[in-house]
Amino acid sequence: MTTPFWFTEDDLNEIKISYAVDRVLYESESEFQTVKVIESKAYGRMLILDGVAQTTDQDEFVYHEMMAHVPVSYHPNPQKILIVGGGDGGIVRELLRHDCVQEITLCEIDGKVVEVCKEYFPKHSSGLSHPKVNVQIADGIAYVKNLPAASMDIILVDSSDPIGPGEGLFTAEFYKSVARALKPDGILVAQTESPWLPGAFLKGIANNIRAGFRTLRPYVGPVPTYQRGLWSWTMATNMPAEQLVHHSARLEGLSTKYLTPALAQVILDITPPFYLDKVKA
Amino acid sequence: MTTPFWFTEDDLNEIKISYAVDRVLYESESEFQTVKVIESKAYGRMLILDGVAQTTDQDEFVYHEMMAHVPVSYHPNPQKILIVGGGDGGIVRELLRHDCVQEITLCEIDGKVVEVCKEYFPKHSSGLSHPKVNVQIADGIAYVKNLPAASMDIILVDSSDPIGPGEGLFTAEFYKSVARALKPDGILVAQTESPWLPGAFLKGIANNIRAGFRTLRPYVGPVPTYQRGLWSWTMATNMPAEQLVHHSARLEGLSTKYLTPALAQVILDITPPFYLDKVKA
Numbered sequence: 001m002t003t004p005f006w007f008t009e010d011d012l013n014e015i016k017i018s019y020a021v022d023r024v025l026y027e028s029e030s031e032f033q034t035v036k037v038i039e040s041k042a043y044g045r046m047l048i049l050d051g052v053a054q055t056t057d058q059d060e061f062v063y064h065e066m067m068a069h070v071p072v073s074y075h076p077n078p079q080k081i082l083i084v085g086g087g088d089g090g091i092v093r094e095l096l097r098h099d100c101v102q103e104i105t106l107c108e109i110d111g112k113v114v115e116v117c118k119e120y121f122p123k124h125s126s127g128l129s130h131p132k133v134n135v136q137i138a139d140g141i142a143y144v145k146n147l148p149a150a151s152m153d154i155i156l157v158d159s160s161d162p163i164g165p166g167e168g169l170f171t172a173e174f175y176k177s178v179a180r181a182l183k184p185d186g187i188l189v190a191q192t193e194s195p196w197l198p199g200a201f202l203k204g205i206a207n208n209i210r211a212g213f214r215t216l217r218p219y220v221g222p223v224p225t226y227q228r229g230l231w232s233w234t235m236a237t238n239m240p241a242e243q244l245v246h247h248s249a250r251l252e253g254l255s256t257k258y259l260t261p262a263l264a265q266v267i268l269d270i271t272p273p274f275y276l277d278k279v280k281a
Numbered sequence: 282m283t284t285p286f287w288f289t290e291d292d293l294n295e296i297k298i299s300y301a302v303d304r305v306l307y308e309s310e311s312e313f314q315t316v317k318v319i320e321s322k323a324y325g326r327m328l329i330l331d332g333v334a335q336t337t338d339q340d341e342f343v344y345h346e347m348m349a350h351v352p353v354s355y356h357p358n359p360q361k362i363l364i365v366g367g368g369d370g371g372i373v374r375e376l377l378r379h380d381c382v383q384e385i386t387l388c389e390i391d392g393k394v395v396e397v398c399k400e401y402f403p404k405h406s407s408g409l410s411h412p413k414v415n416v417q418i419a420d421g422i423a424y425v426k427n428l429p430a431a432s433m434d435i436i437l438v439d440s441s442d443p444i445g446p447g448e449g450l451f452t453a454e455f456y457k458s459v460a461r462a463l464k465p466d467g468i469l470v471a472q473t474e475s476p477w478l479p480g481a482f483l484k485g486i487a488n489n490i491r492a493g494f495r496t497l498r499p500y501v502g503p504v505p506t507y508q509r510g511l512w513s514w515t516m517a518t519n520m521p522a523e524q525l526v527h528h529s530a531r532l533e534g535l536s537t538k539y540l541t542p543a544l545a546q547v548i549l550d551i552t553p554p555f556y557l558d559k560v561k562a
Contacts, residue, residue, distance in 0.1 A: 223510075230505060230510060258555060
């Protein structure tokens, strides 16, 4: 047994989280970022991009269940889905559990991420070669801009933080382009950072989403390896608000580790006030 | 402006969390533990006992709302409440918002904690001198053992981790003694550590509670300064399960930052399966 060393991540220079590491399994510089896979004591394998933990073997189910099953259960008829980012494949795996989903496009800017996750995160990436799945290694901003208008039912933005390759995926221009690519009853879900971060930052993201969408429904869930342990996602749509209803039959019999059907039913109505206050219009 | 230094907390030697500290406001050795108050950049003032963060000015509302309003809204008639631990006063402050609560006893083993919180955490401790509140500096185990049988409506165990002064508050013997002190329709809520911790540890706590109670309803919520950012509490009762119902009128008009009436209504039914699997009988 070797003495572990530590991988340390900074949070605004206010908090550092260090993970005891047994081994570094992979490390390289891609065209876009540094890509690293470590074997940690606390969470098993972790994918680190530009020094920030993206996903781990132990806690990944929370994030992926929250991004996949919430929009699928709220969309009137979810058939064609685009994921921007999400190169690890975790959301694809969860979406494939729904028979109603017919076509999934994953548009990941960094081919190295897909390649590395296929090798080191087989549990995440198992669905990437499924016949319903089309993997595009391309810039998500350009990809969405070039989509035919009103061509997608759901678009999921599974980006890294708004620094580096993820930055353009948080702009008003991008969200307008997403709205154009969605059908009139389409739904966007974007990861929108930690509810504990400063209000000005979170409100900026929310207002950018408002540039493309009239109804925003943020929701939260615990992701221990993300900043301050709590994460937010924002569901946005241009449907009249009363059409955004939960279709509970979609989740019947679905075995999950975090997002139960009972939680999905109420998830949009239990978002904490301390966070809603920060992002309100 | 001085360069900050760092306060670091260990989590099973697998994770270290470090907080940038502007100032140490207080530090001493009490009869039971080291007591420290720091001014952190991320969370403002933090109370540290034996090197472990207990409460902070910024995130305290989640923990205190979850421990106070959940049991008050599920008890048939909550009048007499005992808090074991909780010397910062945060739960007392929340309980005092309910007119139906007539008498609150706080039994804290370490008088130094109460004294320090009165000075450095005025927002937490504001209710400690309220006429409905009786503060006892005493060992909670002995205090509960000496209570008349069936004398309390609700007992809240707001302890530190089961190492050091908190250890005896996680034993089967203690939970049996709590059950004896509660009226037949009484409710216990105990803090029961992070759902992400090893199953054997969490199951051990649950089984000890089962020694005194037939119905256990664990629930969870995000506390960023506790291990892995997610916390659990367990509500336990010897009422027939069908009597444990939510009295929504109790929370009507209550302004909260985390636990809304809508969340309290469903909180016992949305506990994540990955945690329930660890603690099931």
